[in-house]
Each structure stands twice: as structure tokens, then as C-alpha cells.
Amino acid sequence: xxxxxxxxxxxxxxxxxxxxxxxxxxxxxxxxxxxxxxxxxxxxxxxxxxxxxxxxxxxxxxxxxxxxxxxxxxxxxxxxxxxxxxxxxxxxxxxxx
Amino acid sequence: xxxxxxxxxxxxxxxxxxxxxxxxxxxxxxxxxxxxxxxxxxxxxxxxxxxxxxxxxxxxxxxxxxxxxxxxxxxxxxxxxxxxxxxxxxxxxxxxx
DNA sequence: GACTTAAGAAAGGATCTGCTTAAATAGGTC
DNA sequence: GACCTATTTAAGCAGATCCTTTCTTAAGTC
Numbered sequence: 001x002x003x004x005x006x007x008x009x010x011x012x013x014x015x016x017x018x019x020x021x022x023x024x025x026x027x028x029x030x031x032x033x034x035x036x037x038x039x040x041x042x043x044x045x046x047x048x049x050x051x052x053x054x055x056x057x058x059x060x061x062x063x064x065x066x067x068x069x070x071x072x073x074x075x076x077x078x079x080x081x082x083x084x085x086x087x088x089x090x091x092x093x094x095x096x097x
Numbered sequence: 098x099x100x101x102x103x104x105x106x107x108x109x110x111x112x113x114x115x116x117x118x119x120x121x122x123x124x125x126x127x128x129x130x131x132x133x134x135x136x137x138x139x140x141x142x143x144x145x146x147x148x149x150x151x152x153x154x155x156x157x158x159x160x161x162x163x164x165x166x167x168x169x170x171x172x173x174x175x176x177x178x179x180x181x182x183x184x185x186x187x188x189x190x191x192x193x194x
Numbered sequence: 195g196a197c198t199t200a201a202g203a204a205a206g207g208a209t210c211t212g213c214t215t216a217a218a219t220a221g222g223t224c
Numbered sequence: 225g226a227c228c229t230a231t232t233t234a235a236g237c238a239g240a241t242c243c244t245t246t247c248t249t250a251a252g253t254c
Contacts, residue, residue, distance in 0.1 A: 026200080026201090027200075027201060027202085028199090028200060028201075031201095038200095038201080038202095039201090039202075039203085042201065042202055042203090043202090045202095046202085060200090061199065061200045061201075062199095062200060062201080063200080063201065063202090
């Protein structure tokens with residue numbers, strides 16, 4: 001969860017993530033969407049992969065990336081717990097007036 | 098959302114956040130839970146405040162902090178959208194076999 | 195095998211982060 | 225006003241981050 005949150009904290013990586021959310025894309029296709037250099041995108045992809053937020057598949061000379069939403073499970077769990085507990089707290093407050 | 102995600106990416110700040118989730122706590126009470134120095138905690142509180150994840154209230158010489166779950170709304174929206182769209186994609190895949 | 199294409203690895207630099215200690219502010223108490 | 229307590233601000237430092245350019249690897253084409 002640590003690495004996932006840090007990976008998400010970069011806008012470029014979030015953009016990559018939405019790019020590969022619905023379908024696989026090669027590193028080159030992804031890089032073409034950005035103005036930063038190609039290695040920079042490659043580095044972002046590595047961060048996302050290490051955080052478990054994308055999967056990599058090799059096909060010939062290309063590497064195809066796809067989002068891996070399960071990688072967000074921990075983060076979602078944390079936020080949901082936070083949210084739920086807050087609601088519970090509010091409920092208690094309302095009940096005691 | 099940018100700042101919220103960066104604020105969340107630090108384990109110490111997440112711990113602070115859960116500390117002030119259910120009730121207000123003073124900066125000193127919070128700092129007492131940590132081994133790092135007092136100013137370090139103060140800096141974390143500032144980051145959390147600027148990210149909209151906590152509110153600050155002054156009472157005499159003390160400053161009381163409390164979680165502000167609405168600050169997580171953007172993050173939650175992003176994750177939910179991501180999740181939902183993934184489910185939709187899977188559904189399409191299943192439907193076309 | 196030489197050449198091209200797709201992509202990652204290495205090295206280096208600027209900026210950001212998170213910590214520390216020391217100093218400043220600001221509200222109570224005498 | 226002098227003094228204590230609670231807390232933030234300032235300054236500085238080590239390490240992380242994100243970018244760049246250059247170099248390497250690996251697969252396909254001739």
C-alpha cells in the first residue's frame with residue numbers, strides 16, 4: 001500500500017494508469033502520449049509495476065502494459081475503513097444529539 | 098487530490114490521520130505517540146492540513162486537530178471510477194466470451 | 195551477420211522530502 | 225512584565241524523486 005500510494009501520487013503515472021485501464025498498450029504507445037522523454041515513461045512504468053498497479057507482458061520486442069486494479073485493494077480498504085468509521089462517528093454524534 | 102495522495106503516502110501521516118479520525122487531539126498528544134521529534138510531527142500536521150485531510154482549531158495555547166474525511170473524496174472518486182470501469186470491462190469480456 | 199526498432203539500464207543533476215536542532219511566537223500564570 | 229507551556233518556524237542536511245542524455249539489450253528484417 002505504501003508503494004501504491006506513492007506511485008499514485010504522480011499525475012503522470014495516474015494518467016498512464018487510466019491509459020492502460022481498459023486495454024493493453026505498449027510502452028511506446030504510452031510514451032507517445034507524453035512530452036517527457038521515453039526513458040522517463042519507462043521509469044514510471046517500472047514504478048507502477050513494482051507497486052503492483054500494472055502487469056507487463058512481452059510480445060516480441062514490445063512490452064504490453066495493462067492496469068491491475070487489485071493493486072489498489074489495500075488503498076481502497078484503508079479509505080473505506082476510514083470513511084465507514086467516520087460515518088459511524090457521525091451517527092453516534094447525531095444519536096446523542 | 099495531488100496533495101492528498103502525497104500526504105497519504107507517508108506511513109506516519111496515515112497513522113496521525115487514524116489518531117485524529119474519531120476525536121480531536123492536540124499536536125502534543127499526537128507527537129507523544131511518535132518517536133520522531135515534535136517539529137517533525139508539526140510538519141506532518143501542516144502537510145495534512147494543506148491537503149485538506151485535517152482541520153485545525155485553536156484553543157488557548159493548544160491546537161486541536163481532527164480528521165476531515167471529505168478531503169479524501171477526490172481520491173475515493175478516482176479509485177471508484179477506476180474500479181467500476183474495470184468491472185465494466187470484465188463484464189464486456191465475459192459477454193463476448 | 196549488419197541494420198532497425200522497441201525498450202530498459204546507467205549515470206548524473208535539480209528539486210523535493212523528512213528529519214534534526216535551535217530559535218521564535220503566543221497564550222496562560224504569577 | 226517575567227516565566228512557563230504548547231506549538232510552529234527557520235536553517236540545514238541526507239536521501240529520495242523525477243528528469244535528462246547516453247549506452248545497452250533483445251527481437252525482427254534483409
